Amino acid sequence: DTGVSQNPRHKITKRGQNVTFRCDPISEHNRLYWYRQTLGQGPEFLTYFQNEAQLEKSRLLSDRFSAERPKGSFSTLEIQRTEQGDSAMYLCASRVTGGQTGELFFGEGSRLTVL
Amino acid sequence: AQSVTQLDSHVSVSEGTPVLLRCNYSSSYSPSLFWYVQHPNKGLQLLLKYTSAATLVKGINGFEAEFKKSETSFHLTKPSAHMSDAAEYFCVVSERGGYQKVTFGIGTKLQVIP
Numbered sequence: 001d002t003g004v005s006q007n008p009r010h011k012i013t014k015r016g017q018n019v020t021f022r023c024d025p026i027s028e029h030n031r032l033y034w035y036r037q038t039l040g041q042g043p044e045f046l047t048y049f050q051n052e053a054q055l056e057k058s059r060l061l062s063d064r065f066s067a068e069r070p071k072g073s074f075s076t077l078e079i080q081r082t083e084q085g086d087s088a089m090y091l092c093a094s095r096v097t098g099g100q101t102g103e104l105f106f107g108e109g110s111r112l113t114v115l
Numbered sequence: 116a117q118s119v120t121q122l123d124s125h126v127s128v129s130e131g132t133p134v135l136l137r138c139n140y141s142s143s144y145s146p147s148l149f150w151y152v153q154h155p156n157k158g159l160q161l162l163l164k165y166t167s168a169a170t171l172v173k174g175i176n177g178f179e180a181e182f183k184k185s186e187t188s189f190h191l192t193k194p195s196a197h198m199s200d201a202a203e204y205f206c207v208v209s210e211r212g213g214y215q216k217v218t219f220g221i222g223t224k225l226q227v228i229p
Contacts, residue, residue, distance in 0.1 A: 004158075006158075033217070035219075040222075041221060041222070042205055042219040042220055042221045042222045043159070043205070043219050044219075045217070091158060091159070093159075102147045102166070102209045102210075103147075103149060103161055103164055104149075104159075104161075104207075104217060105161075106151075106159040106160075107158050108158040109156075109157075111156070
């Protein structure tokens with residue numbers, strides 16, 4: 001399957017621990033996005049990459065959050081010193097630059113539970 | 116600036132009856148508009164998209180939406196609800212050029228009653 005892949009799908013951690021999520025976008029997609037979704041809410045934008053360049057970060061992305069896309073392919077989202085408020089579904093999406101439709105293709109998400 | 120307003124947080128219909136999920140948008144430019152569906156513990160799946168061609172857009176699973184510029188609306192409809200349609204639905208607006216900023220609505224949870 002050549003869709004967007006995210007792992008792990010579920011992560012349970014204790015407060016204060018670090019966690020890392022990985023996203024593998026569709027191979028020809030040069031734009032990659034991270035969103036956070038809490039229960040009952042729509043996805044909230046966190047950050048996005050064009051190739052390996054991180055072009056925008058939301059104010060939601062505190063200093064404890066860092067995202068990379070070192071070779072313009074897969075991306076990682078790391079959360080340091082997790083807090084209970086970080087519990088959410090973290091969604092990755094990708095798309096091509098300048099495509100006519102601009103639709104985003106989403107992965108299944110990585111659900112984080114911080115105890 | 117752009118924004119999306121989904122007018123109903125919850126909609127409940129009986130199986131076999133029509134579905135209407137309402138969405139209004141605001142955009143400084145001619146936008147692309149999308150509806151996504153999310154089943155529990157799943158990612159978002161594209162239902163349909165409007166990109167400046169026909170204003171009546173047909174999507175998967177019998178859904179369709181009509182772009183009405185004068186009303187800045189993009190309501191989602193389906194003639195007959197099925198139990199499998201129960202899910203959360205998101206209206207999304209995106210700029211066409213440049214950064215192509217994407218904005219999500221808060222979602223409408225569709226309940227289908229047998």
